[in-house]
Amino acid sequence: MDDQEPGLGLVHLLRGLTVELDLLGAEFAALHHLHPTDLRALIHLLDADRAGITVTPGRLGAQLGINSASATALIDRLERRDLIHRVRDTGDRRRVLLEVEEHAVTLGWSFFGPLISRMVSAAGSYDAAELAVVRRFLVEMGEAVAAERQRMAPSSGTRGGGRRTQAPGGAPAAAGEDGGG
Amino acid sequence: MDDQEPGLGLVHLLRGLTVELDLLGAEFAALHHLHPTDLRALIHLLDADRAGITVTPGRLGAQLGINSASATALIDRLERRDLIHRVRDTGDRRRVLLEVEEHAVTLGWSFFGPLISRMVSAAGSYDAAELAVVRRFLVEMGEAVAAERQRMAPSSGTRGGGRRTQAPGGAPAAAGEDGGG
DNA sequence: GTTATTGTCTCGATGAACGAGAGTCTTGTC
DNA sequence: GACAAGACTCTCGTTCATCGAGACAATAAC
Numbered sequence: 234m235d236d237q238e239p240g241l242g243l244v245h246l247l248r249g250l251t252v253e254l255d256l257l258g259a260e261f262a263a264l265h266h267l268h269p270t271d272l273r274a275l276i277h278l279l280d281a282d283r284a285g286i287t288v289t290p291g292r293l294g295a296q297l298g299i300n301s302a303s304a305t306a307l308i309d310r311l312e313r314r315d316l317i318h319r320v321r322d323t324g325d326r327r328r329v330l331l332e333v334e335e336h337a338v339t340l341g342w343s344f345f346g347p348l349i350s351r352m353v354s355a356a357g358s359y360d361a362a363e364l365a366v367v368r369r370f371l372v373e374m375g376e377a378v379a380a381e382r383q384r385m386a387p388s389s390g391t392r393g394g395g396r397r398t399q400a401p402g403g404a405p406a407a408a409g410e411d412g413g414g
Numbered sequence: 415m416d417d418q419e420p421g422l423g424l425v426h427l428l429r430g431l432t433v434e435l436d437l438l439g440a441e442f443a444a445l446h447h448l449h450p451t452d453l454r455a456l457i458h459l460l461d462a463d464r465a466g467i468t469v470t471p472g473r474l475g476a477q478l479g480i481n482s483a484s485a486t487a488l489i490d491r492l493e494r495r496d497l498i499h500r501v502r503d504t505g506d507r508r509r510v511l512l513e514v515e516e517h518a519v520t521l522g523w524s525f526f527g528p529l530i531s532r533m534v535s536a537a538g539s540y541d542a543a544e545l546a547v548v549r550r551f552l553v554e555m556g557e558a559v560a561a562e563r564q565r566m567a568p569s570s571g572t573r574g575g576g577r578r579t580q581a582p583g584g585a586p587a588a589a590g591e592d593g594g595g
Numbered sequence: 596g597t598t599a600t601t602g603t604c605t606c607g608a609t610g611a612a613c614g615a616g617a618g619t620c621t622t623g624t625c
Numbered sequence: 626g627a628c629a630a631g632a633c634t635c636t637c638g639t640t641c642a643t644c645g646a647g648a649c650a651a652t653a654a655c
Contacts, residue, residue, distance in 0.1 A: 240537025243545065244530055246552040251432040253559040259479055260566055291633060298440050303612045305635055327620045327633045347565070349425055351558035356421025363547045364424065370540070370548045371427040377532035378434040384528070385441060472602055484643045486604055508602045508651045
């Protein structure tokens with residue numbers, strides 16, 4: 234299966250990598266008695282926190298592809314573990330804002346910290362031009378995936394438009410950029 | 415902000431990419447009334463099929479990080495949809511071999527085909543040296559994740575040694591999930 | 596033969612996610 | 626101000642994937 238197509242091997246490598254990352258996440262979650270969804274939610278909340286974006290239950294549920302009832306239950310779980318807390322929005326009193334606790338930041342770092350260290354250290358052996366190539370590749374792969382998602386669920390963004398796991402809509406859950414702190 | 419550490423931005427890009435891929439998988443699964451686990455199992459089975467490796471329920475469950483009861487239920491679901499079928503191993507009659515149906519291959523291609531096309535086409539604009547750089551990067555990232563998983567759950571892999579169904583451990587035994595390939 | 600091990604499946608329980616809809620608040624129109 | 630429509634969150638009852646424990650069958654070791 235190697236390579237009539239030079240890019241094909243890379244695609245498979247990339248897929249294998251995402252599988253590994255998923256498993257790492259699942260193991261970490263199990264280790265801390267969290268469900269994979271809880272960990273994904275936490276990561277999203279931490280990303281948003283660092284980026285200065287406020288997250289609401291509805292928005293979180295949309296990002297995770299779960300419905301509002303599940304989002305409520307999810308937030309209940311996280312709140313019960315003191316990872317986040319709810320705050321009623323004073324501007325629009327229908328809304329609830331989700332704020333992460335220090336504890337959650339610590340937990341997040343215990344997950345990503347060591348991994349990021351390893352990765353950054355591995356990335357250290359590349360020169361600027363090489364890093365630029367890798368960056369371009371990752372960006373283009375991201376665009377390919379986004380385009381494919383768009384094609385598959387074109388109704389994205391319209392609120393009741395699609396089926397159950399309605400495409401959360403545009404923004405990639407974890408904007409890659411937000412500084413790693 | 416990404417600039418104190420050149421590699422950090424790449425790490426976040428990579429993470430964002432994996433999130434996108436996960437979401438794509440979830441959407442595809444929902445579209446076909448499959449659970450995410452079912453899709454992951456299917457991918458693993460298709461990979462194994464192409465590689466000429468026979469998969470058993472136990473092996474599949476280990477790869478997916480679920481226990482034997484869940485693996486049985488998962489296989490029941492896939493079989494009920496005519497995506498796979500069970501065959502008793504004639505050599506070791508305790509074992510059951512899982513064989514994928516044509517239908518499953520078609521379904522798998524309807525998921526990965528368009529995505530791979532996009533990616534391969536995007537990868538076409540790189541020269542050999544650049545592809546080599548990207549490949550090296552992906553391999554090293556994979557190694558970093560694997561190393562981190564090893565650190566987190568060192569007992570993984572040995573069957574009797576680590577208590578695989580342990581509560582907190584949850585999915586430890588999973589040696590290397592959905593084989594990429 | 597007997598015992599230990601491996602591989603799969605069954606059973607009942609747990610809980611995450613779902614659909615439907617109620618309650619609360621905001622916005623737009625009169 | 627009052628009223629209708631819509632947005633946001635939460636509650637309720639149900640469904641189903643996963644779990645732990647263990648039954649059953651076949652193999653391996655003695």
